[in-house]
Amino acid sequence: MYTSLTNRRSFIKKMAIMSAMTAAATMFPGILFADEQERNLPKGGGLDWKKAPCRFCGVGCGVLVGIDKGKAVAVKGDPKSSVNKGLCCVKGYHSVMSIYGKDRLTKPLVKKNGKYVETSMKEALDLIASKMKTTIKDHGKDSVSIYGSGQWTIPDGYVASKLFKGCIGTNNVEANARLCMASAVTGFLTSFGLDEPMGCYEDIDHADVFMLWGNNMAEMHPVLFSRLLDQRLKRGVKIIDFATRTTRTSMAADKSIIFQPQTDLAVANAICYEIIKNGWVNKSFVEKHCSFNKGLTDMGYGLEDKYKFKDKPEKIDFEAYKEFLEDYSPEKVEKLSGVSAKDIKYMVAYYGDPNKKVMSLWCMGMNQHTRGTWINNLVYNIHLLTGKISEPGNSPFSLTGQPSACGTVREVGTLTHKLPHGVVMNEEHRKHAAEIWDVPVENIDPKPTYHTVEMFRALDRGDIKFMWIQVTNPMVTMPKLKRYRDACKKEGRFIVVSDIYPTPTTDIADVILPSAMWIEREGMYGNSERRTQYFEQMIEPVGEAMSDTWQIVEVAKRLGYEKQFYYKKRNSYRRNI
Structure with missing residues (x-):
């Protein structure tokens, strides 16, 4: 039974891989896998392999991109990368x-009489x-x-923050x-x-047990999961999949353990209950x-306008915490x-064993939970009670x-x-920011304005009249979406969207700017373990596409901030606009 099941699983996986490769070859006949590309090169030819971090998730794998005649044609894992080790x-x-799709945005588009009209990058900027000048003057x-994302490079985010917070003097800067x-952030801050x-990531090489809290690593972070399988x-x-x-x-x-949605909070408390009951607390x-x-x-209900918490945290002692957990025995939580x-108790046995190193891993399953901060806190509680934290192989690790x-947002x-x-x-x-930005400290407002959802509410109310959206698709991702889609279309609103392909968000834009993608520009990314990785520009951007960094820089100069935005490009990609 075991052998036939194993063979069936292996067969299904192989078929899935073959199907994916076949589909890819059909859709993109000019793009091949690295080894196939090299085999098909004429004699004496060769690819120019250049190093970059992958840009498609937060793991931060190192890749080598094969360049041939000014075009990216192949990719392989960087064997020298300590993140993915060649995978x-x-x-x-x-x-x-993704660079070479037929519907890439290549020219700026301006909406006139309800239709998009091509224009030059200079005219669009x-x-x-x-529009920014008149909006600030009038309102x-x-x-x-400006609304960006965790796909902004570090330079993108830096110049956005510098322009809006340092020069204009508004804290209306947010990211998806x-x-x-x-x-995850609030969980870190409240716990630590x-x-x-x-x-x-090195903890993977030392842990004895991996507890995956609502985290489908095999599909969402497959390279990291392969490291678990290797161990x-x-x-x-x-x-252990929970x-x-x-x-x-x-x-x-x-082992796979399935729980009813939302009840992982109770299970985490039950684990803590058992740790204390069994005398497995690391008292020292x-x-x-x-x-x-x-x-x-x-x-309360956080989607309401101008929502605020009504209570405040308060200090308690260990005995009060122990008493609180009395409602969370495994028998009660089972129901x-x-x-x-x-x-x-199976899970508790690993967390409580002082001779077992445990790594807890999670991502959006916990971080987009309706009580995401709480579940982050509760998993940290397990590691803190047992002292299994901040040492090789023992760590609660929130992936992104x-x-x-x-690297950018944070x-x-x-x-x-x-x-x-x-x-x-x-x-x-x-004062520190004002010094490095070369602006008066009085420019930087000491009061935050709107978090992401409140920013879109402000757009709906009319408190915000101008919004620049880069590298994200809020007309798909926002809650209560119809409200904000309608808000973008209201009289007196002006929406700029920078992207590489048409999206539901570009559909509501007054100006669409074509962005340079990844290796068509230079930049830096910071991954889940806070590793900052630089990549160079490898190819020319398509059409009039320009990096988000330089779009912001050019607008800043037009707003009169040449002193703060003195940057110059060193290569041919920098166009005179």
Whole structure:
């Protein structure tokens, strides 16, 4: 039975891979896998292989891109990368295909009488700058905004923050990572006081057990998952899939445990209950490093305008925490979660064993949870009670989905309250930013304005009149979407969208700017373990496409900020506009 099941799984996986490769070859006949491309080169020919981080998720794999006659034609994993060690997933291997789609945006488009008309990049940038000037003059600095993403490169985010917060003086800067990583960030801050991960990828090489909390790594982070599988072959580690549904990760795991949606919170508390009951608390660690707090519980309904929390966190002691957990015995939680008390105790046995190193891994399953901050906090509680944290192989690790949510959004200040170093509310942080930006410190407003959802509400209300959207598709991703789509179309609103392909968001734009993609420009990304990786421009951008960084720089100069935006390009890609 075991042999036939294994062979069937192997057969299905091989067929899936073959189907994907066949489909790719059919759709993109000019793009081949690296080894096939090299085999088909004429004698004496060769590819110019250049190094870059992959741009399609937050793992940060290193890739080598094969360039032939000014075109990216092949991709392979970089064997020198400590992240992926020469491996790539299907997205990495096909990454250069996305550059050459037939519907790439190649020229700026301006909406006139309800229809898009091609124009030059110079005219489009002139129009954007003009609209920003008149909007600020008529409605004040907080009437303009910019909305980016965790796909912004670090330079993109830096110049966006510098222009809007430092020069214009508005904190109307946000990114789509607010929608996916806010729970992770708030979980870090409330548990540790700092938005930094407790581990790194190297922990994979030391852990004995991997607990995957609602994380389909086999499909979403396949290269990292392959490292888990490699460790199982080498050292016999255990992989436990704890999720709401059966996935390919479940099939590959040593044990799959299915829970009712939302009830992972109760299961996490049950694990803590059992750890205390069995005497598995690392008392020395807890006494030296932990304090106990009762968190915010009166959550209300966060999608309402101008929502605010009604309660405040308060300090408690260990005994009060222990008493709180009395409602979460495995037997009680079994009835709520659908997870048997036996399976809960199975998980506890690994967390509680001082001789087992445990790595907890999660991503959007927890971070886009309706109580995402809470579940982050609760998994941290498990590691803190047992002292299994911040040492090789013992770490709770929140992965991310976008290539630079950790490098751009978090590190160069593309959220309303953030600065490249610190927060707008802190005077010393404002002084530091003003110095490096070469602006008066008074320019930087000490009060945050709108988080992402509130920013779109402000657009609907008319508090914001101008919005520049780069590298993201909010007309698909926003909650209560009809409200914000209608808001973008209201009289007196002006929407600029920078992208590489048409999307539902470009459909509502007044100006569409064609963006250079990935290796058509230079940049940096920061991945889940906060590894910053640089990549160079390898090929010329299509048509009049321009990097998001230089779009912002050119508009900044037109707004009169030449002193702050003195940057010059060194290669042919920099056009005179």
